[in-house]
Amino acid sequence: QNAPKMAQLEWQRFFPSTVEVKETKEFGRGVYAREKIPRGTEILRSEPLVHVLETSAVEDYCSCCLVAREVRDQFGRTQRALKKCKKCGFVYYCGKECQTNDWLLHKRECKVLTGVKAIHEQPLWWDKDCRGDDYTAYVRLLIRMQMRTGEGCTNREIDLLCPNNTALEDQYTPHTGIPSRLAIHYLKTKIGMPGTEEELLRLHCKINVNSFGVKDQQVISIGSGIYTGPSFLNHACDPNCAQVFEGRTLILRAIKTIQPGEQLCIAYTHLLATYQQRQAKLWNTYRFHCQCYRCLSECKQDSPYHIMYATTGENNCVYLLNCWCYYICAAYR
Secondary structure (H helix, E strand, O other), rough: HHHHHHHHHHOOEEEOOOOEEEEEOOOEEEEEEOOOEEOEEEEEEOOEEEEEEHHHHOOOOOOOOOOOEEEOOOOOOOOOEEEEEOOOOOOOOOOHHHHHHHHHHHHHHHHOOOOOOOOOOOOOOEEEEEOOOOHHHHHHHHHHHHOOOOOHHHHHHHHOOOOOOOOOOOOEHHHOOOHHHHHHHHHHHHHOOOOOHHHHHHHHHHHHHHHHEEEEEOOEEEEEEEEOHHOEEOOOOOOOEEEHHHHHHHEEEEEEOOOOOOOEEEEEOOOOOOOHHHHHHHHHHOOOOOOOOOHHOOOOOHHHHHHHHHHOOOOOOOHHHHHHHHHHHHHHO
C-alpha cells in the first residue's frame, strides 16, 4: 500500500502544489489540477535532462543555453558571437561558462562526432536515400542519455520516464526509416557507441516517447530535449496546456481555464493535422489510439469538427487554423 504513495511523492517533486500526479486505470499516470487554474497561468518551468540542437541550428545557437547570440560590427552587419569546440569543430558556445557547463556531457560525444558527421554527410549503408539533419541530433541525444545513466540521481529520473522496457523496439528510428534494433546495432558496432545494445535500445525507446521539440521565439524548431516533469502529461487533441521555451527552459502554461480535478493535457501531434494523421502519428510513436473529446466529436454529425470538414473540406482548415492561433497566443500570454 505504501508503494503507490512513495511513487506519487517521487513524481510530485517535479511539480508545484497546485497540481498532483496520480495514476488511474483509464489514463495511467497523469497530472491533475488541485485547484482552479486560470487561462494563461504559468504552471511549471522545467530544465532539460538532456538536450541537443538540430544540425541546421548548431551554428546559430549556443549548444548549452540555446540562446541565439548575435552582435553587429561597425558596418551594421550581423556577426555571430559563438565559438566552436576546437576538438570536434561541430558544436558552438556563447562563452566559456556554457562550454564548461556542457563539457560533462559533450566530452564523450566530442570523440564520436567525427564519425557521426561522416554518417550525416554520406548516405547510410542500409538505404542510399536515407539521411537527414536530425539524424546527427538523434545520435547526440542518445549519447547524452547514455552518459546520464552513470549519475545516481539523474539515472533515477531516466527510470521514471516511460517505457521501462524495450516494448517499442519495433518502432523506426527517427529520420532513418529503419527498425530501431538494426539502427542501434549499427551505431554500436560501426561508431563504437558506449553501453550495451539492450541498454541503448531501452534509452532509444524513452527518447522516442518523451522528447520535446525545442522551439525559438518564432515557434521554429531548433532542437530536442528530454524534460522529466512535462513528460508526465498525457495527450489530448484539444489540449488545455501548451509548452513554450525560453532558451532551453520549458514553460508550461494553461491555455484554457482548468477546473479542480481536471487532467492537464498537451498535444503530442500538430493541431492542424487531420484525424487520420493524428491517429497514425500517435500509434506509430506512442502505441495508443486517442479517444479525446475532439477525436470522438469528429464522428458526430453536429460537431464543429464534422461541420468544418463537411463545409470547407480538408484542405481549407479554417476552424483548426483558428484553434492553432489561439493555442499559440494563449501560450505566450
